[in-house]
Amino acid sequence: MDDLSIVLVGAAGQGIQTVEQFMVNLFKMTGYNVYATKEYMSRVRGGMNSTELRIGSGKKRVRAYVDRIDLLIPLHKNAIEHVQHRLSKSTIILTDPDLINQREYPDYQCIAVPFTKIKKEIGSKFMNVFAVGVLSGIFRIPEKSALQFIKQRFETKGELILNKNINSFNRGHKKGETLKDIIPEMEKEPNVINEILLDGNQSVGLGAIAGGCNFISAYPMSPSTGTLVFLAQHSRKFDIVVDQAEDEIAAINKAIGAWYTGARGIASTSGGGFSLMSEGLSLTGMIESPLVIHLAQRPGPATGLPTRTAQGDLNLALNAGHGEFHRIIFAPGSIEQAFFLTQHAFNLADALQIPVFILTDQYLVDSYYNVPPEDMNIIGIRHAFIETDSEYKRYVYTKNGISPRGVPGFGEGFVRIDSDEHDEWGHITEDLRGVREKMIDKRIYKKGLTISQIEPPIPLEPFGSEEFDTLVICWGSSYLIVKEALEELNDSQIAGVHFSQVFPVPKNTKSVLHEAKNLLLIEGNATGQFLKLLKLYTDIDIKKNRVYLKSNGEPFSVEEVISFIRSKIKGGK
Amino acid sequence: MDDLSIVLVGAAGQGIQTVEQFMVNLFKMTGYNVYATKEYMSRVRGGMNSTELRIGSGKKRVRAYVDRIDLLIPLHKNAIEHVQHRLSKSTIILTDPDLINQREYPDYQCIAVPFTKIKKEIGSKFMNVFAVGVLSGIFRIPEKSALQFIKQRFETKGELILNKNINSFNRGHKKGETLKDIIPEMEKEPNVINEILLDGNQSVGLGAIAGGCNFISAYPMSPSTGTLVFLAQHSRKFDIVVDQAEDEIAAINKAIGAWYTGARGIASTSGGGFSLMSEGLSLTGMIESPLVIHLAQRPGPATGLPTRTAQGDLNLALNAGHGEFHRIIFAPGSIEQAFFLTQHAFNLADALQIPVFILTDQYLVDSYYNVPPEDMNIIGIRHAFIETDSEYKRYVYTKNGISPRGVPGFGEGFVRIDSDEHDEWGHITEDLRGVREKMIDKRIYKKGLTISQIEPPIPLEPFGSEEFDTLVICWGSSYLIVKEALEELNDSQIAGVHFSQVFPVPKNTKSVLHEAKNLLLIEGNATGQFLKLLKLYTDIDIKKNRVYLKSNGEPFSVEEVISFIRSKIKGGK
Amino acid sequence: MGNPFDYNTEEIAWCPGCGNFTLHKTLKEALTELGITPEETVFVSGIGQAAKLPQYMKGHMFNGLHGRPLAVAMAIKATNPELTVIVNSGDGCIYGEGGNHFNQQILRNPDITVITHNNQVYGLTKGQASPTSDKGMETPVQIYGVSNEPFNPIAAAVALDASFVSRVFVGDQEKTKDIFKAAIKNKGFSLVDAFSPCVSFNKLNTFKWYKENTYILDDSHDPTDRMQAFQKAIETKKYPLGIIYRNSSKRTFWEATMIYETNKSPLYKRKLNMDALKQFIESKKEL
Amino acid sequence: MGNPFDYNTEEIAWCPGCGNFTLHKTLKEALTELGITPEETVFVSGIGQAAKLPQYMKGHMFNGLHGRPLAVAMAIKATNPELTVIVNSGDGCIYGEGGNHFNQQILRNPDITVITHNNQVYGLTKGQASPTSDKGMETPVQIYGVSNEPFNPIAAAVALDASFVSRVFVGDQEKTKDIFKAAIKNKGFSLVDAFSPCVSFNKLNTFKWYKENTYILDDSHDPTDRMQAFQKAIETKKYPLGIIYRNSSKRTFWEATMIYETNKSPLYKRKLNMDALKQFIESKKEL
Numbered sequence A, B: 001m002d003d004l005s006i007v008l009v010g011a012a013g014q015g016i017q018t019v020e021q022f023m024v025n026l027f028k029m030t031g032y033n034v035y036a037t038k039e040y041m042s043r044v045r046g047g048m049n050s051t052e053l054r055i056g057s058g059k060k061r062v063r064a065y066v067d068r069i070d071l072l073i074p075l076h077k078n079a080i081e082h083v084q085h086r087l088s089k090s091t092i093i094l095t096d097p098d099l100i101n102q103r104e105y106p107d108y109q110c111i112a113v114p115f116t117k118i119k120k121e122i123g124s125k126f127m128n129v130f131a132v133g134v135l136s137g138i139f140r141i142p143e144k145s146a147l148q149f150i151k152q153r154f155e156t157k158g159e160l161i162l163n164k165n166i167n168s169f170n171r172g173h174k175k176g177e178t179l180k181d182i183i184p185e186m187e188k189e190p191n192v193i194n195e196i197l198l199d200g201n202q203s204v205g206l207g208a209i210a211g212g213c214n215f216i217s218a219y220p221m222s223p224s225t226g227t228l229v230f231l232a233q234h235s236r237k238f239d240i241v242v243d244q245a246e247d248e249i250a251a252i253n254k255a256i257g258a259w260y261t262g263a264r265g266i267a268s269t270s271g272g273g274f275s276l277m278s279e280g281l282s283l284t285g286m287i288e289s290p291l292v293i294h295l296a297q298r299p300g301p302a303t304g305l306p307t308r309t310a311q312g313d314l315n316l317a318l319n320a321g322h323g324e325f326h327r328i329i330f331a332p333g334s335i336e337q338a339f340f341l342t343q344h345a346f347n348l349a350d351a352l353q354i355p356v357f358i359l360t361d362q363y364l365v366d367s368y369y370n371v372p373p374e375d376m377n378i379i380g381i382r383h384a385f386i387e388t389d390s391e392y393k394r395y396v397y398t399k400n401g402i403s404p405r406g407v408p409g410f411g412e413g414f415v416r417i418d419s420d421e422h423d424e425w426g427h428i429t430e431d432l433r434g435v436r437e438k439m440i441d442k443r444i445y446k447k448g449l450t451i452s453q454i455e456p457p458i459p460l461e462p463f464g465s466e467e468f469d470t471l472v473i474c475w476g477s478s479y480l481i482v483k484e485a486l487e488e489l490n491d492s493q494i495a496g497v498h499f500s501q502v503f504p505v506p507k508n509t510k511s512v513l514h515e516a517k518n519l520l521l522i523e524g525n526a527t528g529q530f531l532k533l534l535k536l537y538t539d540i541d542i543k544k545n546r547v548y549l550k551s552n553g554e555p556f557s558v559e560e561v562i563s564f565i566r567s568k569i570k571g572g573k
Numbered sequence C, D: 001m002g003n004p005f006d007y008n009t010e011e012i013a014w015c016p017g018c019g020n021f022t023l024h025k026t027l028k029e030a031l032t033e034l035g036i037t038p039e040e041t042v043f044v045s046g047i048g049q050a051a052k053l054p055q056y057m058k059g060h061m062f063n064g065l066h067g068r069p070l071a072v073a074m075a076i077k078a079t080n081p082e083l084t085v086i087v088n089s090g091d092g093c094i095y096g097e098g099g100n101h102f103n104q105q106i107l108r109n110p111d112i113t114v115i116t117h118n119n120q121v122y123g124l125t126k127g128q129a130s131p132t133s134d135k136g137m138e139t140p141v142q143i144y145g146v147s148n149e150p151f152n153p154i155a156a157a158v159a160l161d162a163s164f165v166s167r168v169f170v171g172d173q174e175k176t177k178d179i180f181k182a183a184i185k186n187k188g189f190s191l192v193d194a195f196s197p198c199v200s201f202n203k204l205n206t207f208k209w210y211k212e213n214t215y216i217l218d219d220s221h222d223p224t225d226r227m228q229a230f231q232k233a234i235e236t237k238k239y240p241l242g243i244i245y246r247n248s249s250k251r252t253f254w255e256a257t258m259i260y261e262t263n264k265s266p267l268y269k270r271k272l273n274m275d276a277l278k279q280f281i282e283s284k285k286e287l
């Protein structure tokens, strides 16, 4: 077996996320390539949540969501029902007889493990660590290092708690060891041990820091909150001013205020919060302020499904804000890309004095895997503000439309910006033919030129087979899912292409896409937003029946992508 | 001479708008077809503003902006400079020697009229009524009826003020009569006297009332404020609850709250205010609330040019709000259309439970002309809410996706709406495959179907020549300008087509547009927003050099449109 | 058993021990004792744990956007004064995101009751500080402790001369019920700031803490005296509970709206006078 | 002649007689007398007549969106504490559209000065009621007179325990200048609510009216006494002018921000410690 998918299901409050965290760490420190993602309800207790953990054998990296469940750990009586559509004959279920009647599930391989016994004997809070023990036993995780890890995690909680946890772990481990043989042994890869673990939210946060971000004002909103938390937690080390904003309107205006003084601010939010930022975004257009926006998507409209995933706010990111002005939209497809593109976003925003988006989604920000540290590409901070002289004009006409940006207090000049139409000095104007027209040029045409000359930081190039007649297009978070699907399909006629820069569309898009006879597109919304963008800017019009749209709040799975592709290459090319 | 263009120029605070108002009334009551529009700066005093008054001879209706100035009345020393690019050899200028040195303008026909003398002799406040007198004299407006009108307007101001005004008017009139011959006499059309006078803001307001609007909560913002003022002023007569909102976010949420109880609310604002409504708009999508939005455009981004005109927020109207949901966008091209479409907007919003936009702009809302009252087409109010029974489910699945809308207190049922994803009862759900997918269908596909079956209330059909090879496309407020341009051109190969419903694109768009060999497009923005919409939804891709884009804040003029068309039919078809 | 406001929902999504349960129960009782029926009641809320309350109440429900319930509630009452309009939402929703609507609805004095489930934390988004969090409280975002002054809703409402200003601790169910009843009966904007412990994320302001740090105002307090009210409002050593301020002399928003002067019926029942409209159009012969 | 803050603009867009002129002049004098230079000063405003003030001032200018100046000003000070940050905007901008930022910036206590040109009307949009308009005032929108309670910024700021709360009438230039100076010197959030007549749209609250309906607080008023301050704040028969409340014991936002604990330099001068970053990345071997 190449890789394994282990799924835990339980109610909010049962500590599944602790199991996820612990196991990711333990798998990795044992030398397994590891991946985890979760799906959960918008509540603190109850409901039914699940986590998928994947481990790869040997060098095989696992980095995508699969429907398949090899090993299921249901910690609640409703758990099996919750994931039943993902089970198959080969699924092994560790059922607790006190929760689940094995006989009701004759189609699966059920093995009794008394998770809830711990509840009675040690306490309900320790069931999750017992589960960690069971998994450690099954997966041959060295007991000593696992115990050390457990100890370290509970060190500060007092001796009593610590001991109960150790006890629970030990009992689990013992049980697990007896089950070793239910799963074929996976090969380890020692290099993995030195790799790092990040989820998408952290990689955006880390990318922001590496991109010089030193100001965040944000209002909590799933699934973007993680980025705020990450930056807050490392604020002191990396000189970051953190403000929990009173609302999203304040958040964006504060971020713009921060850029004005030469700091680098990020606005991090989700769709509803971003809707509220629409006017502030337009302000960046008029005053030519740099800004980086992290828009972590979830399904809308309105409150929608707060903890689920979607790619439904592309149109909004493209068009938000009244009036006309430019923007760049990145949509990272991996942890590494999120890190890399967020840095770029800061440098580009600064250089071009425009807003740059990092468009992620719940799936990406809530997924972890191990990454070699050298894949975290640091590109360096390129500040574009200048020291002003006494003649300084903030909006001086220039050939490329970009006026050097001064900051107050650095140099002799005055930095004067205005949300009204303004002249070179930033002074309000009503000179329509003289000034307004020139300023439109500055804001739109010339900058457009500049932007269209920018190569996407991650070049657009097909992956998978080098020769192909079918090309599977994706953007944003579905990248690694499509990649794995293509690997599985292993068809020399199929390749994929991933847009990590969705706007402006990379210059070579047409030529790349024209290489294929059969174009397929996958995106996480109901109306085909990227489909429209492609049509508008490349004249490539993919037929609706060649597009796989999903917007129910789940991520795509490798299996779904595979069967979509199969149906399109078999059916009628 | 068929028609005349009279332009007044002066500073804010000089009372030009009073002259405009008075003269529109006086011209009309004398039997002239009349039209007026203004351009002004965002300030209460000073600067330089102007008003264009046009009158038609006999049956000729004048309803569009022309650059040409036949008679110029500069009331300020900087006035001529302000409009100099619009003057020609045939322009007659009534220059006040105390303001303007005639000799500096040898190219024009200058005639001395001492406007400012009144300032010294009667008071600065009376210069404008003196100007009214002068114009009345020149245009043979019966002195008696003019005086009566003046009296009526100043009745409440006290005898002293009244007399000074009468005095000023008389002196002006006397002067004017001596100038009768500078302008050829225009033929009168008695029917005009019984017609009505409205500007765009009033016609939207009146359309709202006729459409059953009985709630407005709005935050003042040029150029939309007039609609709020109009509704407030007639609130008592027509049972309208009026609230000046604390901000635009409140405004849209309150309007939605009003619809919830079975009232009909309107959100009226301009680009910046509408940006702030983006989240609220998304709420209508999720809860399936009807809503009518009057979005009166002005140039952006940000504060932009608050008192100028633009068609730059189409993309925003189309895409505002996170997540995916439907909308209809009307863009009236005339006073009559504004009235008619606003009514339709209310009925359609109610029937389809979606937001419907009335997209106007400063040019339209600030322009007046006379309309035969029978052209103000009243369509009647069709309420779509129902009396509920005790089993009522707000989001019951239906064939066409529309669930009958109940209102609290009417019937036995409970009306339960939720901004989260919800089931048929409106109860929050996390059932992704069962419920969410059905609700998406409801909100998007089925409704989309319904909408695409709707014929635009004003059918899309070419005007001008019946046979044509060139077709000039316009939308929104430029309709009558293009129409006049085509009349002037009087070329049997040229027709125009006006989109008063811009989204969804009318079903026959393709077939109408395909009739022409040569498509031209005119729109008031810098990036071709309707151009893109056409490309996206009809596959018709008009080349950039066939598109006339203007976004400096001025309206299009008849002359500009003519010369654009000429250049494109001569140049290279 | 069997309160008329009981609503048949499979499951309530709050944590066991959450103050919202008690509040929920008490509110149902208060409404029933007032003789109000679900049919005439609209429960309005935003988003948050507190804001889920209408999901568990028989009655009409408008569960709108985070921060916006007061705007919606105001409009509901203004367009149908026959309805009893009650807002339940969190401290973050009402005082944070919705702070402007809080100020400005008080100034309008719509006849609505606003119950803030004040757990001094953002519950649903997992434990960040709210505007009412105590200084120094550590959270995943406020890692060095909250440094903002806590928002004092009582003092703010007194400063804005709200019609009815009160504070309760949900642990004291009888008192809470009395205040709910008084608030709902009050004609005008009635605020009930309800201390309601969040057992999952607020380890500072626990049930016990509230018990120890609040006291019930006795009869010596005159809520019609604005200065006395302000004095009580700024007490924070121990928080006074009860009706802190009332000003019953104020006209409500809908009373101030001309169209209700002679006709009290809700808008949905009214018909546009088409003849008046036609005449009006005909009359527009002058600007 | 020749105030250092004079700015060479062709024309000032206010109406002759507008209170903004006096305020403008007085502010320039106050700044000069404090020895502050244009180079170190950022004037922040929103949109409105008042908000045009920075256009006519030498200095740095951030003329942002209507309603949002306090959010911007807070961030400017937080990212560069070396700057003197002064907000000038209208009552509509600061208390209306920007009401939430007003509340919540007070709670943060950024070290900025906020001067509200309170003309009790929306000037730039031509005469609608503002949150501070007197009850009964008739306007083109409030045709039956304003029915909302006027927003009392002084009482609200005292209720929120703002660091410095004052009111002036711009007609009294000397007193106004003194208060401006005290406000700018105060470390923390300083509010100056400045009555400033709008000659074009407010026919009720004229220069004369303000003269007659205000009085200057004498020394018997102790602005450090919050109850006394509230008493003065709710006086509306005649409005007291002067420093109504101050609480100098409060930490400002940037002082509470850890990164300024040992290093006071503005962010734009700082460099990211790349080695620390690399080490940090390497250290992420565990979640």
Ligand SMILES: Cc1ncc(C[n+]2csc(CCOP(=O)(O)OP(=O)(O)O)c2C)c(N)n1
Residues within 6 Å of the ligand: A219, A220, A221, A222, A248, A272, A273, A276, A303, C047, C048, C049, C050, C051, C066, C089, C090, C091, C092, C093, C094, C097, C117, C119, C121, C122, C123, C124, C125, C130
């Ligand atoms: C515009 C917007 N911003 C942010 C959120 C995310 N959000 C949902 S509830 C909540 C805070 C909840 O706190 P509170 O209102 O105090 O309610 P509680 O959960 O504590 O009862 C936030 C920030 C949102 N839904 N909408």
Ligand SMILES: Cc1ncc(C[n+]2csc(CCOP(=O)(O)OP(=O)(O)O)c2C)c(N)n1
Residues within 6 Å of the ligand: B219, B220, B221, B222, B248, B272, B273, B276, B303, D047, D048, D049, D050, D051, D066, D089, D090, D091, D092, D093, D094, D097, D117, D119, D121, D122, D123, D124, D125, D130
């Ligand atoms: C979001 C937004 N809404 C509305 C406006 C329109 N607007 C500009 S200034 C103003 C009010 C001005 O009143 P105030 O702030 O009191 O300033 P004043 O002109 O009286 O000095 C309004 C409503 C705007 N620019 N932006």
Ligand code: SF4
Residues within 6 Å of the ligand: A044, A045, C013, C014, C015, C017, C018, C019, C020, C049, C050, C119, C123, C124, C197, C198, C199, C200, C201
């Ligand atoms: S998180 Fe807190 S507020 Fe939310 S349900 Fe649990 S205890 Fe209640």
Ligand code: SF4
Residues within 6 Å of the ligand: B044, B045, D013, D014, D015, D017, D018, D019, D020, D049, D050, D119, D123, D124, D197, D198, D199, D200, D201
């Ligand atoms: S309208 Fe009023 S506030 Fe504006 S400049 Fe004129 S007097 Fe001043």
Ligand SMILES: [Mg+2]
Residues within 6 Å of the ligand: C048, C090, C091, C092, C117, C118, C119, C120, C121, C122, C123, C130
């Ligand atoms: Mg809370």
Ligand SMILES: [Mg+2]
Residues within 6 Å of the ligand: D048, D090, D091, D092, D117, D118, D119, D120, D121, D122, D123, D130
């Ligand atoms: Mg004002």
